[in-house]
Amino acid sequence: MHPRALELIGSLDLSPHPEGGYYKRVYESSKQVLANGVLRPAITSIHFLLTKGVGSRWHRVDAAEVWDWQEGDAVELLMYDADARALSRAQLDTSARGGQLLQVVPAGIWQSAKTHGDYSLVNCSVSPGFVWSGLEMLDESSELAHQIRAAGGLAS
Numbered sequence: 001m002h003p004r005a006l007e008l009i010g011s012l013d014l015s016p017h018p019e020g021g022y023y024k025r026v027y028e029s030s031k032q033v034l035a036n037g038v039l040r041p042a043i044t045s046i047h048f049l050l051t052k053g054v055g056s057r058w059h060r061v062d063a064a065e066v067w068d069w070q071e072g073d074a075v076e077l078l079m080y081d082a083d084a085r086a087l088s089r090a091q092l093d094t095s096a097r098g099g100q101l102l103q104v105v106p107a108g109i110w111q112s113a114k115t116h117g118d119y120s121l122v123n124c125s126v127s128p129g130f131v132w133s134g135l136e137m138l139d140e141s142s143e144l145a146h147q148i149r150a151a152g153g154l155a156s
Contacts, residue, residue, distance in 0.1 A: 002118035004072070005051050012047050019057045019137065022049040026123075033128050036062050041129030048124050050075065055114035058138035058148065065105045066125045069093055073117025077103055080110040080148050087151035092122065110138065110148065 008014065014022035027045040034040075047070075050056060058080075067077055067090075074093035080086070093099035105111050113122075138145055 001051055005049060005119035008049055008119070008121055012049075014047060014049055017048070017056075019059050019135075020054050021051070021056055023047060027125075029129060035128035036134065038131055038133060040131045040134075043125060043127040044129035045123060045125040046130075048122050050113060050115040050120045050122075052115060052118050056112055058110055058112045058140075058145070058153075060108055060110045060136050060138075061105075061126060061130065062134035062136075063107050063126050063128050063130065065111070065130075066102055066127075067092060067105065067113075068102045068123040068125070069099070070121040070123055072120040073115050074099055075113055075115055075120040075122060077105070077111065077113045078153050079105055080151065080153055082110060082144060082147070085147055085151065087148065087153045091116075092120075110144075112153065 009022055012024055014024050017023040023046045025046050029042040031042040032039050033042045069075060069092035074091050077090045077092060079088045090103040091099040092103055
């Protein structure tokens with residue numbers, strides 16, 4: 001693993017994330033809202049680190065998520081709208097390298113990400129706030145996974 005990635009894991013106190021990569025929740029609103037039948041923080045935010053060869057598995061969240069690039073190599077963020085059967089991609093990095101600094105993933109859109117180098121650090125903010133019951137991981141043997149694969153979003 002890249003020395004800077006190891007440094008970030010230590011200095012930011014990051015832990016392994018179930019979808020891949022490393023994370024730490026850095027903000028949770030004290031204001032609670034009722035959304036999707038669950039009382040939850042109005043907004044939450046995490047540091048999220050992706051390292052070479054370890055991507056974020058396909059998943060969706062029941063709330064809007066804003067990805068904000070912080071440092072390291074470019075991040076490729078893939079998004080799949082199951083209703084439209086449409087795959088889109090965004091590159092997050094410094095605009096000087098041709099990417100964009102942030103990307104909004106609407107609630108319910110499937111998403112996956114990977115670094116295009118040794119490591120990438122992003123901030124992910126979710127509103128209404130992230131709750132584990134609002135996370136759904138893709139079953140890679142499902143019909144939906146077949147659709148994403150056919151659209152070019154999963155390796156065969």
